[in-house]
Amino acid sequence: MTGNASDTILLAVTGWDPEVWQTEFAKTAPSRKLVLNADTDKDKIRYALVWKQRQGSLAGLPNLEVIFSLGAGVDHVFHDQQIPDVPIVRIVSPDLTMRMSEYVVWQVLDHQRLGLRYRQQQSQRVWREDRRQPAAHEVTVGILGLGVLGRDAAQKLRMLGFRVSGWSRRLQTIEGVTTHFGKDGLRDFLKEVDIVVCLLPLTPETKGILSMTMFAQMKPHGPLGAPTLINAGRGGLQNEADILAALDRGMLSAVTLDVFNKEPLPKDSPLWTHPQVMITPHAAASSSPQALVPEIVAQIESYERGEPLKNIVDRAAQY
Structure with a gap:
């Protein structure tokens, strides 16, 4: 674990407006860099925030340490056949x-x-x-x-x-x-x-x-x-x-x-x-950046202090 406040975070989402997540991260954790494309920051990316990420979008990130699912479920994460072997964290908010x-x-x-x-x-x-x-x-x-x-x-x-x-x-x-x-x-x-x-x-x-x-x-x-x-x-x-x-x-x-x-x-x-x-149009419990970003940042900070991650997904059970 080598995380610090300058580490880069990848936001890999489809079907959502990434701007609202970028805005909330800028307010909550201004010292951290949030990117939508991994190409120029591959070696710096330590964390990935995902929702229905594109196939292979997390592959080739040598220093990726944690994947955070931005929805209550995690089946969308496993649709990617190239998921790196790092902890996947469910959002419990x-x-x-x-x-x-x-x-x-x-x-x-x-x-x-x-x-x-x-x-x-x-x-x-x-x-x-x-x-x-x-x-x-x-x-x-x-x-x-x-x-x-x-x-x-x-x-x-x-x-x-x-x-x-x-x-x-x-x-x-x-x-x-x-x-x-x-x-x-x-x-x-x-x-x-x-x-x-x-x-x-x-x-x-x-x-x-x-x-x-x-x-x-x-x-x-x-x-x-x-x-x-x-x-x-x-x-x-x-x-x-x-x-x-x-x-x-x-x-x-x-x-x-x-x-x-x-x-x-x-x-x-x-x-x-x-x-x-x-x-209803998949609207039962929509993910709110205002509610979730502070919790994700808090998880990252506690992880960087050496504390264990919470709500880790069982890869065998896929939840």
Whole structure:
């Protein structure tokens, strides 16, 4: 470790405006140099900040020491087949966590209070209340993925009175939350939930998990009718054709999707016009430079003092 305040930091992003990140770094760490292109500073670059970086953009950096993912997930990092063998750090930010919990609570409440139905009635100028809205304590919300985001969302839903269940790869314990783990636990989890919230990381094990195989294991009827699905994790977790088929067969009553296999969602996708689908444009928990840059700089400074990095990604598990 040879870091110091004059070391160069590479910002390797696609699909985002790099200027806002440059501006925030200039305010937060004016002594550090932030570059968008590694060509002239290869030997000086110690850190890389990435979001869907171009293939090979981190290769050939002889002194690179740490890669910071600028999103909550890290699957985008592993799409690059030439990732250097250095620590990859996930962003764990109170701002990101709160934004995701806000989104989850918003969508759970919307489904519980029949928001989709009432918006359709409004578009038709129909005044009708012919279906009871279940109380929160009658609805079981299941959270797939009990990392930082899932745990926080579970706790906030509990505060609103929902019954909350959770599933994770390994056993987790959360006060007031029924938790399941592993393949056998997933079957039990699916049998008891009315609303499924997916916050899983995208890994080889979870790719396409939101499919007909899963939907067929859900209980067929609850206080909201058929189960509801909310995916704010990653688009690669879902089989979109299976979601549409499950809706049309009555296996799902409604879905909210924030992420998709291809983004932006193609204009000819039938998801756009399906009456039981709510679409948001990968906006559940957007990365804020104002919130994240100070935390990244603090991590760099503590690392340069010889302290261990936090939230290092397990390369084998890819999260």
